Amino acid sequence: MKIGFDAKRAVQNNTGLGNYSRYVIEILSEYYPDNDCVLFAPKKKESSRLHEILARSNTSFVFPVGFSKRLSSLWRIFGIKHDIKKQNITLFHGLSNELPYGIEKTGVKTVVTIHDLIFLRYPEYYKPIDRLIYRWKFKRACQKADKIIAVSECTKRDIISFFHIPADKIAVVYQGCHPIFCPTVIRPITVSTLGKYNLPPRFILSVGSIEARKNLLLIVKALNQIPENIHLVAIGKSTPYQSIVEAYAEEAGVKSRLHIFNSVLFEDLPAIYQAAEIFVYPSFFEGFGIPIIEALSCGVPVIAATGSCLEEAGGPDSIYVNPNNEMELAQKITNILNDKTLADNMIVSGKMYIERFSGKTIAEQIMQIYKLTVTPTPYGGR
Numbered sequence: 001m002k003i004g005f006d007a008k009r010a011v012q013n014n015t016g017l018g019n020y021s022r023y024v025i026e027i028l029s030e031y032y033p034d035n036d037c038v039l040f041a042p043k044k045k046e047s048s049r050l051h052e053i054l055a056r057s058n059t060s061f062v063f064p065v066g067f068s069k070r071l072s073s074l075w076r077i078f079g080i081k082h083d084i085k086k087q088n089i090t091l092f093h094g095l096s097n098e099l100p101y102g103i104e105k106t107g108v109k110t111v112v113t114i115h116d117l118i119f120l121r122y123p124e125y126y127k128p129i130d131r132l133i134y135r136w137k138f139k140r141a142c143q144k145a146d147k148i149i150a151v152s153e154c155t156k157r158d159i160i161s162f163f164h165i166p167a168d169k170i171a172v173v174y175q176g177c178h179p180i181f182c183p184t185v186i187r188p189i190t191v192s193t194l195g196k197y198n199l200p201p202r203f204i205l206s207v208g209s210i211e212a213r214k215n216l217l218l219i220v221k222a223l224n225q226i227p228e229n230i231h232l233v234a235i236g237k238s239t240p241y242q243s244i245v246e247a248y249a250e251e252a253g254v255k256s257r258l259h260i261f262n263s264v265l266f267e268d269l270p271a272i273y274q275a276a277e278i279f280v281y282p283s284f285f286e287g288f289g290i291p292i293i294e295a296l297s298c299g300v301p302v303i304a305a306t307g308s309c310l311e312e313a314g315g316p317d318s319i320y321v322n323p324n325n326e327m328e329l330a331q332k333i334t335n336i337l338n339d340k341t342l343a344d345n346m347i348v349s350g351k352m353y354i355e356r357f358s359g360k361t362i363a364e365q366i367m368q369i370y371k372l373t374v375t376p377t378p379y380g381g382r
Contacts, residue, residue: 007039042072116287154309205276225330315353
């Protein structure tokens with residue numbers, strides 16, 4: 001099978017959709033080497049992780065020809081169809097919520113991954129123009145695709161509810177995390193990393209963009225109710241919300257216990273996860289919650305929020321709290337800190353739970369969807 005991928009995010013995004021795109025391409029090219037993976041990207045960008053992908057003999061890139069850099073985004077929407085046909089693609093997978101305009105007229109089968117519909121659930125977090133564009137792109141992709149992959153049952157329910165898509169057109173395939181988070185990092189590397197970022201001896205960790213939806217402020221509010229020697233390390237891209245969090249920390253007298261890093265090397269993340277006492281992810285709403293999988297892979301107890309799909313990512317033995325209740329969060333943090341048996345059991349159970357997110361398992365599930373899409377049976381396809 002010759003599989004085409006929308007590789008814009010794989011090339012241009014270092015987190016989120018970029019990680020997902022690279023991950024899917026990597027596991028499919030690894031576990032199904034007889035297939036050809038063709039990556040359609042509007043521009044080139046040097047990346048060590050892209051070099052890993054290109055090192056495989058069954059992967060190749062297609063870039064726009066005859067389009068200026070300024071118009072490369074138009075190639076991805078319109079001009080790409082010509083190249084998809086020229087490459088004799090069997091199936092095209094839109095990895096980040098959208099498909100090229102008019103691709104349904106090419107005769108090429110299509111799959112689209114929908115990550116979340118947060119812009120419809122929480123419109124206050126998005127500009128009106130962005131909401132309009134996202135709604136048009138996402139809905140159209142869902143309508144035109146032969147098959148939809150939702151990254152959680154929560155996202156599947158939202159696709160059905162907001163876009164009125166038949167349930168049998170949607171398959172849930174969970175996300176996995178990069179293999180870098182799975183092996184145990186030897187202690188000297190961990191110590192070296194802690195010194196590199198001047199991290200405190202004991203800390204709880206949160207990873208994700210510093211934005212209102214991620215709810216970092218809840219953890220800061222809980223700091224005064226947990227032992228003073230426990231600090232909070234937050235890693236993520238800065239937004240204006242960060243100043244609100246920092247102002248509150250100053251006013252509450254916990255500024256010295258808050259450590260925010262807007263840029264951390266990807267290869268340093270596993271050591272930071274493993275050094276944390278607890279991983280806390282109180283987001284109001286997520287499509288899935290990859291940082292939870294990363295934390296569980298690294299052997300860290302997880303506390304997350306109720307209200308979206310985080311229970312799907314964290315499993316039955318992680319702990320979930322009301323995202324508006326800092327006292328409940330503080331109590332759960334304290335319970336884990338004071339009960340080594342509880343913490344150890346959470347770590348063991350978490351590692352068992354995430355076996356379902358292995359690269360091999362996810363690759364098999366995606367490939368099965370591809371096969372049903374290309375050769376539908378009475379029980380598959382649309």
